[in-house]
Amino acid sequence: MNLTLKVWRQKNADAKGAFVTYKAEGISPDMSFLEMLDVVNESLILKGDDPIHFDHDCREGICGMCSLYINGRPHGPKRAITTCQLHMRSFGDGETITIEPWRAGAFPVIKDLATDRSAFDRIQQAGGFISVNTGGVPDANVIPIPKVIADEAFNSATCIGCGACVAACKNASAMLFVSAKVSQLGMLPQGQPERYSRVQAMVAQMDEEGFGNCTNTRACEAECPKEITLTNIARMNNDFFSAKLFREEHAHEHASGE
Amino acid sequence: MSEFKQTFNSSLGKKLIMALTGLFLCTFLIVHLGGNLLLFSDDEGYGFNVYANFLTHFPPIEVVAYLLYLAILVHSIYALVLTVQNRRARPVGYAAPNRSPASWSSKNMGLLGSILLLFIVIHMSDFWYAYKYSHKIGYKEYRTDLATDKTTSVDYVPASPTFEKSVSTENNVEIVRVKDLHARVAGSFSNLLYVIFYVIAMGAVSFHMLHGFQSSFRTLGWVHRKYTPVVCFIGTWLFAVIIPLGFAAMPVVYYIQSLR
């Protein structure tokens, strides 16, 4: 199949970017979207041009590195998959495809289609952990966890940190991501001791990074490749208000793992 | 105190305020509609006028009313603050139109809210302000024969312009003299443009509620497998259908009546 690509090109974080149009010819429907870009890039390199830069690594939908806002949707038109799992058979011959980077103040463009998502790391560093040192922990079967809780926590834990939720949200809010992390640890018995300090620390960092607020539009949930649900956000809100309004704990007294 | 400030300055805190004020406004919608239904009773505006007077003069209600104005104010201001912040969170927009599935109303709460605000301002200045602070509204005198329970009404011109209401009983006939807001309402609703504006505003209420009611529960963190569907049901049927229809019916019915 033959396609026309409108791709955002931007040399670096400070440069002004613009759309450039490319032809992608002889594309097989069995190619993944990234393989299609590989083909375009090979031809650019052979012409001595700068290849289109995009983030990717595992190419099997789990590392969360790939991104791309394709025709108005993060990770493209299909539900519950990442861009690297998207195959060209999802597009029609002759179609024009617009490819943009994630857009959010907290995700500045690094080059072309790649953005800096280290804000997510910083949010997790602020409190997304259970403070246990290596060694000296009890036997794994000492704490039984009801299967429903374990399964629910697992559902939240499947987040791959790709940022599609931020990209999809009209407010560029990171609530789905943050709440998935907060929920996972907040639901498990191991996470209880720091449950309320954790949510405060993580929300504070989220705000500091400059993400938008949540309007519960559900765009994030619809675009999340791992189908993280909006319920996580409600869980986080509940914990946050409970922590702020009713509990004797402060973020600045946060027992930061000492 | 700074603890509170910190809480309410956070993204979640601002949303908490939106949700609480929003829900408070929702309860008001119910009360307000209940009162307005009196407009439909065929009593020459008696019940409605008494109710209007009650609303504006019963002290506890007055307190609630000021809370209400405050809620509208705070809700609107925070709506603005949040919207500005959300815009700032995405300084460079997308070129391709967003195709992520999300309900129209959820994406347009600001627009819907702005229509509501405009409506509320006009509505208040027309009725509430006119009622309370101007002398543009006439009076009516209702005479009810307590034996037969029949009410007749005539226009009434009080001696003093600050007259509000009087109730007296003469020979088994109860005489109630109040401001005739009912007439003002009937008058306004005979204006087609005015009616259209009302209906549009009620459409905005409907969509605002369609998303807003259940959203506020999510914001508060009250989500439950069993009860959330109930909340959605109430939000949809009561707040997004019955209430706006009820409000919209009045101007429409009055307009149709005025045509006769």
Next chain:
Amino acid sequence: MTLEAKIPEGPLAEKWSKHKFNLKLVNPANKRKYDIIVVGTGLAGASAAASLAELGYNVKAFCFQDSPRRAHSIAAQGGINAAKNYQNDGDSVYRLFYDTIKGGDYRAREGNVYRLAEVSVNIIDQCVAQGVPFAREYGGLLDNRSFGGSQVSRTFYARGQTGQQLLLGAYSALNRQIHLGKVKMYTRTEMLDVVTIDGQAKGIVTRNLITGSIDTHSGHAVLLCTGGYGNVFYLSTNAAGSNVTAAWRAHKRGAFFANPCYTQIHPTCIPVTGDHQSKLTLMSESLRNDGRVWAPKSVEIAERLRKKEITADQVAEDDRDYFLERKYPSFGNLVPRDVASRNAKEMVDDGRGVGGSGFAVFLDFADAIHRLGKDAVAAKYGNLFDMYYQITDEDPYKQPMRIYPAVHYTMGGLWVDYNLSTNVPGLYALGECNFSDHGANRLGASALMQGLADGYFVIPYTLGDYLATIGPKPVDANHPAFAQTKQDVMARINSLLALKGTKTVNEYHRDLGHIMWEYCGMARTEEGLAKAKGLIHELRADFWKNALVVGENEEVNPALEKAGRVADFLELGELMVDDALMRRESCGGHFRLESQTPEGEALRDDDNFAFVAAWEYKGDNQPEVLNKEMLDFEFVHLTQRSYK
């Protein structure tokens, strides 16, 4: 040079405890005077960095991805072994040890493997305490499954994403230390060389992948946790960025590279569809618990299937050859990976392969669906079925999956002793990057175990011994070795950027992959390997003449990154072939056609090849020198593996 493996004396079960006691300790007050460099933040690196920081050392950690959470450990699906015996089915530390030694075809060290089995139980405790959501039973306790040819259920799992959950656990421990300021994290930073002073590792040279800035970092020790080199085959189940550069640069600075030819080919991957293919996707081998592997009995039927004249479900039961069940009645579809892979290749070589290309066999769930119901099958394998559907556009609930083996794991790696130290003092290798515990073949669910064992429970002890020995004197960051190594790195980058030929780096990589797969893949011969050696040599020479590398250093330049990695793969490929040529026996994943039993199984030659081959770099274009570390088996009896 004699290689000192430093395995402690004494009974197996006491070796590690005794060794721990004999290791020197670093005074707690002195720990903060040491700087440790950890390259790689996969399971091995993240767990090591976090644990060392908890002890009080200052850690600098590096990864080339944008976040430590994205290391390729994230992709592991199946599970992690531990000798917990929670299922009361006869498991024990000794059994896990024995299975691992046997599974590795007796080419691993007893002492190391026993220690691995011993600490495996602590790993699960640690992960659960961190909040890793392992699968549970209704009673709330942990669930296990049997995996990869083991006859006990000792595999802990987290749906189809055990690797991600374990890595997120280690990442959270790492995050906590970053938050506390004990770890400084450098993301999007690639290590390009090791700095040695007087033969000891004292630092590294890195390139910032955003600005191109070349920097030096000094430390008292350098830990390489940089993963495997499966991408030397171009197509593998590894991530696009997985590379050998860190290990290879260390090798060129003196660290021995052990058993490079031991590669694991995983039987259940989605077959190649065309030249455009950039990677292969593995589907957890847990699929073999319920799926049945077959190929058509006759070439004619296979031919018709390939031409799409008939579909798989139209092939009569009698025309199907469930070849694993037929040949290995007791293990059936659950034979170890190397055996399953080789048999699939035999079918294809026999002309009985299926799929458009003919390079596939079937993995059929019809029976399981019939027996358990579609819902039960979906509950177990739903995500894998979805993944298969996404990639192939075929519904495995209706048609059998097509599978074919793909390169998956590299047992070889930097040579390390019992302390995980390479032969360069101060330079350590952990996780898939070292060669240590899996011999010639790795059992399923044991790489995650090894990575975490190394990082959480081995290196915190063994590193202390070295640090106590050298003392806390600060490393002289102004030593000329730093400037010199940095200059070497820049020179190499400049020579890569000077390549303005006509062939892209990716094409060279693909060509190399073809050669490796063809001659150094599932079955190897003297003749083929000799041919491969020549081909790789030519390809490498051509690369340095005709490759095309665009862009400059001072920018984001993936073309340059790739060029550096492929240049290293081209050198590694040759060493792998040398190693495979040298090893005139079959063992585990290394199958020499010249050395097989009458039934066509791998035939070891214990008299001549019971050793670790540790290769020593002698300079550009010089043949590498083989050093042998003999393997002593005191406790297990070497037998021919049999899964009949």
